[in-house]
Amino acid sequence: EQWLRNLLDSDAHCDAVVLVGPEARRISVHRILLANISGPLEKMFFGEFREGVMREASFPQMEVDVFRCIQQASVGLDPGINVEIVVPTLLAAEQYMISALVTECSRYMREDVVGAADILTVMTSSLKHGYSLPEDVEPAYWSTFVADSNSVLESPAFLLADHRIIQKLVQLDEFGVAEDLLWSRLVEWAAGTEQKPELVSSLLYTESEGQDRQRCHGDKSLEPAEPSSHNHLVLREFIQHLRFPLMSKALFVEEAAMYLSREEERSVTTFHLLGRKPQFSTSERICGPSVCDLPVRILGGNATRAYLTRLLEGTATLPLVSTFDKSKYDYLTFELPADHRAMIVSEVHFTFCGGATDAACGRDFHWSALDGSTGKVSGRCALFQSVQAVSLPPLPPARKWQLQWTSLHDPSAKLAKLCLKGHESQDDWANSVVKSRASQLYNNNSD
DSSP: OOOHHHHOOTTTTOOEEEETTTTTTEEEHHHHHHHOOHHHHHHHHSSSSSSHTTEEETTTTTHHHHHHHHHHHHHHHHHOOOOTTTHHHHHHHTTTOOOHHHHHHHHHHTTTTTTHHHHHHHHHHHHHHHHHOOOHHHHHHHHHHHHTHHHHHHHHGGGGOOHHHHHHHHTTTTOOOHHHHHHHHHHHHHHOOOOOOOOHHHHHHHHEEEEHHHHHHTOOOTSBOOOOOOOOOHHHHHHHHGGGGGGGGHHHIIIIGGGHHHHHHHHHHHHHHOOOSSSOOOOOOOOOOOOOOOEEEOOOSSSSSSHHHHHHHTTEEOOOOOTTOOSSEEEEEOOOOSSSBEEEEEEEEEEEOOOSSSOOSSEEEEEESSSSSEEEEEOOOTTTOEEEEEEEEOOOOSEEEEEEEEEESSOOOOOOOOOEEEEHEEEEEEEHHHHHHHHHOOOOSSO
């Protein structure tokens, strides 16, 4: 491997020169190595074109690091792809028909781009280069954003993201972050775009054009309360999608109100003072899947299935006992329908009845997953409560579980009803959200 690297790094025995990037960086190359992996490069260097005659080729649109990837691929080395250059490297590999490098770039985007920072970088790069991400890659990237929204917002890459990504995140109800933190990061991001105007170039054009039209018609309703600035121009695009009524009052007054029109500012103020409906949404952002009743059937225990089904209806009188007395119903098995996705059980709701005392209810029990990633947790019922909900530590998603009593508050305890509450995993929920928001989220590089 070192010999191959020396071959690329040394000018000895090179027989051509390439000029790479807008600054025309001179790099000495071996023509035969490049021609061996690319038909177009073979024709360029060994054909009758100017490059073949002069033994000098120019690639003004190509980044130096991208060309280095091509060079390393030409001798079978790891091309050295990273999140910042994977998109332009893929485009260059496609242009020059370097199939192995195309395959490696595609694999990298699917397998090695993980976490919010990497994904933000790749998505911003794809927008910069007018590249549409593969149909199976873009949904996976957005699912990561939804599943772990706070990591997206807190990532340094958020401050370097294209405005089209930021806009879609802000509009998304399921971008589950605190409004105060979102606003603070947006202001920080907007300030940074003054030094990186390419992140907001199309945004600034459409925003200034729209304001000019409004001024021509004498419409001052959307003018900010304070004089305009770069930050004002950038942030106006996001104002209508933010939930200013949910911000802390101090942050709104000190850091946000200055960016609103007088009418918008008054709308939020009267919401807090008089309870009037504001111009902005007052709905909390959604941070995860909602809890619901699980449509289980009961399989286990010594009673008949018909009798056990009465537990779900609240008409049973099932006696309970700990594992030390195997003659009674110390365990119950629950199962979701075969076509139902795996779920996480978060609560078990019990209704006890018919005991000899007010304390006649269950006490300790084990809760186990019987399929998928198996595991076991413990729960405890409170004393003197005939109706109660017991929260469970989360187990991995499953479709089948078992409840087994290990102790009772009173041996005469009987169970009248049992209900399971649960939710999708965070990842499954995020996938569902992205699927339902496909038309809103997916980029076609035409906006």
